[in-house]
Structures are given as structure tokens and as C-alpha cells.
Amino acid sequence: MSIGGQGSVPGSERNSAAADDGAGQHWGMTVALGLVQLGPAFILVVLMVVLSLLSPYFLTIRNMQNLGAQTAIVCALALGQLLVIVVRGVDVSVGSVIALTVVIVGRLMEAGYENGLLHIATFLLVGACVGAVNGFLIVKGGIPQPLIVTVATLGVVRGMALLISGGQEHIGMSPIVETAGNAVFDGIPVPAILVLAVTLLLGLFTLRTQWGRWIYAVGGNPDAAAWLGVPRDRVVMSAYIICGTTAGFAGLIYAGRTDAASPLAGAGMELDAITAVIIGGASLFGGRGHVVNVILGALIIGAIRNGLNLMNVSPFWEAIAIGVSILAALELDVLRRFVETRLRARAARLLQ
């Protein structure tokens, strides 16, 4: 019997075939696992395939451009909302912040202050201020429920928008604001470009900076983070300030898209923002979430609405259809996690 070169060991051919088969299966598992781990991206792709089959207009360039612009406001809101949810909070005042920011800028226009850069600064600063108030009340005010605080500020801020505007809509924004909400650059809507830029910024912030890592630490285990020297209160407050700022940014896009400042702007959009964050895989218990997945979550909601409009679903059925579609997307994610768990276990057995 020869070993290592001539002929073969009895049974070695069978062993070799089995090893090849195992390697093939492992490769297959790895690919399947990779696909399933795409999470919201996987759901979005499935959704887009389904919608493109249901409507011939869905996967057209024009509609994709529209989708990018239409989801920009919710994307902007959801980006900031993610950080608040990561630190175990929630901010339902963001819709009202949109109204306050657009109304203040509308008033500036009426008063003759037409400098676009001033308007942009106003959108962001007013949003940041409201965020700071929320953060302060939650951190220093001793009110244990962030939801209650932001429900209160939702009312206060909306009331301020009504008071400042006198209930009147202002029409006509500065060219820079119009461009931010309306223009198209090289076939890509400018609102979508701006959202991508903010996503990149926040992505770098959360993944590459110490402060960003602290946000996740505080969300994951606030007490442990505090013991380790993380300035917990300031981190939480920064999350709310960023959330308010992105709401101001959403106000900028709103004003640009509508060329109007209405005190009713943004009503109900806070729920879309929270839904986008949860569909994107963040945990309402904090500590988990990714900015890219939040964008995908917002796109899922936007695609569902867009598809239903294209199919001319009756407005009487639309609310039901949107709710059912979102539930289906969430269940798909549950199924995805189940499949992922099973595939991981199988891949681990194969390695053994």
C-alpha cells in the first residue's frame, strides 16, 4: 500500500467526494447567509421586484427619481430619530419642528430677509434648539419618559408655528431653498443627494468617532457606560440635538419641495420616521441600529406608498394597504432572522 502519491488509500475517493460536497454546501451556506444578512436591503429588493411586476411604471428612471425626492423628508427625519432611539429614547416632536422651521423662514422672507444661506442656517439652528430643549428636559428635567416630554414639545412647537404664522401659509422661498428641495443634478434629485451627504456624515460620526461609539454604548447599557466614564447625559443630549437638527434639515427640503411655509407642515411625519428606523432594524430598546439601514427603511415605506399610488389604489383602502404592507415587511424581517439563525447553525455544523 502506498501513501502520498501513488494510487489511493482505500475509501479515500469517497472521503474526497464527501469533502468536495461539504465545501460546496459550505460555500452555498455562506452565500445564502450573506444574502439573508442584507436585511432591509433584501426586503427592499423583494419589494421593488414585486412592485415592478404590479406596475410597469415603477422601475422607470422618472419614478426612481421621484422616489428619491419623495422619501428625502422622511429619510432626513429618520436619520436623527435613529440616534435618539439608539439611546433608548424617542422624539415625536420632529414633525412639529418641520412646521416651526418653515414658518420662521417664511416670516423671514416676508420681512425681506431673502438670503438663502441665512435660511439654511435658520432651519438647522431652530431644529437644534428644539432638540436641545428636548434633551435638556429629558436629561436634567428628571422626567423619566422621553415620549411624554416630546409629546409635550410636539404641542408647544406646533402651537408656536401657528402663533408665529397667524395660521397663514406663506408662499415663495429663496432660490437656494428651492434648489435644495426641487432641483435635479445629473439626473439625481438634489434632496436625495443632500440626504446621502448627511447619511455619510452621520455614518462616519457613529462608526468612526469616539462620541459616536459612546452613543451606542449608552444605548446598549447606560449604567455600564456611565461607570466606564462615558458622559452619559451629554451623549443623550447630543442625540436629541442631532435629531432636532435633522428635523430642521427635513424642513428645508419640505419648504423647497412645496415652495410654501405652512404651519401644518410635517403633521404625522414623526410616525413615518420612527417606522423607518424600526423597519431598518434598530431596536426600540436601544443600542442597535445603522444609518444605512434607516435609509433603506425609509425607502421601503416610500416605495410602498409610491407603488400604491401608481396602482391607483383607492384612497379609502390606501391606509389599510400601507399598514398591511409595513406589517408584511416587518414579518419578512422576522422570517429573515429565523432563516439566518438556521443557516448559521447549519454552517457551524458543516465546519465541524
Place this chain on the structure above:
Amino acid sequence: MSSRNGEEVMSTWKKKSILASIVFGASVLLVSTPGLSADQPKILVVYPYLGDQSFVRMHAASVAEAAKFPEVKIDIVAGPDRTNVEYFISSINKAVTEHYNVLVLNHGGAAAQLYPALRKVQDQGIKVVAFDTGLPELAGHSADVLYDNYAAAKVAGALFASLLPEGGKIGILRCLLGNPDTDAFVNGFKEAIKDTKLTVAAEADSKCDPAQSRTMAENMLTANPDLVGIYDSVDVSAQGSLQALKAAHSKAILGSIGGQMYGAQAIAAGTNWKFTVPYRFEEIGKIAVDTGVSVAKGESVPAKVVIPPSEPVTPENAAQYVKDLKARLGG
């Protein structure tokens, strides 16, 4: 012993004088409180909110009209948002607890939840007048002051048909799904176009939000590249549709109901927005107060006052309309 008796007497006098002061003060307060004269009728006018130009204009007209009746105490209040049922119920309860004679109510579409409270109010002898939107299920209420929404929508439909004689596909954007006013705006429009060459290719709810209406209009244009027109039931959502039409470089026309300043200005500027049928906010606000006063004085009033639609704003008269409206609104 005598000093103890003296202290007791002093203490008794102190108590009595304090009590007398309280009674005297309360009497002064009661007598001087305005509006509690037994002969002065009291009217409570309730608005849902002052969150858009429609209600602001109506409210301003009511306030101006109320000033003409110094012999009647007229309180005009407004809530935090359009269909805040808790606010309406607390206002209705206020009418009872503060002894108003007449409740003049603009419920903004929340009637269904208010009927039980309104029936109780009527049982207390308080008269009820509805304005802007009626109270068809409230038997025995004094009057409804309404705008003829259905007729206004038929005017809009007729205008569409005249501007698009070749016919074609149109989209409809309603505001506040399930609101009887919105339903009338849409049903009247559909009635007017049913024998024309226009077909409704798409219908959506913009929730009175210009951003939503822009999104809906964009999607309508995508799904129906040959769309020739969009009908928005209110001006505020038409503002969003206009942006969608401009961005798409569409030639589709836009029509609406409202008669708001910005709508008329867009029409005068020659945009896709071709007409708006004015909603007679000022007349409604004024007549609501007049009706309430008449009811409070025991005069007879018609059970229903229906204000017909006025002349639509079109490119031909938009500039003059803007001038007149500016003068009416004081700048």
C-alpha cells in the same frame, strides 16, 4: 377673667369682620363681572382652529361682525387643531356652565362625535347654530349656515370641461378623507364631468398637505403620462400639485376650490393653475354671527342658509381678484 372674656369678644368680632369682608368682596366681584347682566344675551362662537387661511379669514369676519352688536355678549374661540373632539366637547360644556344662550359651532367635520353633547346642550335650553359644515343629525337645532360645496364643485367640473374640450384623463386629489365637505367637493365635480370626455384616471388623498399633494401628483403623472388635468379640492394642496407639474414640465392644467391669495396669484402669473372657485369665507363667518344674534334675540331664522359659489378666479380676472382680496384683508 375679664381679659379672657375681652379676648373672646375680640376673636368673635375678628371672625365676623373677616366674614363680612369676604361676602362684600364676592358681591362686588359678582356685580362687576361683565356679561352677567340678566338681560344681555350670550353667544359662544366656536372654531376648530386657526391653522390655515380659510379659518383665519372666517374668524376675522366673525370678529368684525360681532363688534356691531354691543348689546350682545359674543365670545369667539378657536381650538388647537381641526378635528380635536376633546376641545369641542369642552367648548360645548363651557356653553352650559357659563350660561350661554346660543352656541354657534364650526365643527370642522367632527360632527359625528359631538351629537350626544349637543343634544344635552339643547336639552338645557341652549340654541345651536352650525356653520361651514352642518349638523344634519341634530334634530331641532336652530340653523345651518353653509357654503354650497356641491355647487362649487360642479362649477369646477364645468370649468375643467370647458378648458379641456378634447377630454382626457384627469386626477383628483381630495383633502381629509371622509369629511363631508371634501366628499361634496369631489362628488359635485364628478357629477359635472360625467357626461364629458373627461375620465378620472387617478384619485388620492393629500391630507391637505402640499408635500403629500406634490408626491401624489408626481405619481399620478408617472402612472398617467397623458394626464391632462389635476383637480385639487383645496388650494393648500393645489400648491403642492403645482410644484409637481412645474418640475415635470407638464402641460396638464390645475384647478381647485378655495380662492386663496396665493392661488389667485399663481393663476395671474400664467402657471398650470388655471382656476380656483372662491370659498366665501368672510360671508360664512359674518352670517354665522348674524344668525347667532338673531337666534339669541328670539327672532326667526331660516333653518338653512346656503351661500352660493361666487365667480371663479381665472386668468382673466385673477389680477383684479388679488387686488380686491388684498384690500379686504387689509394688505
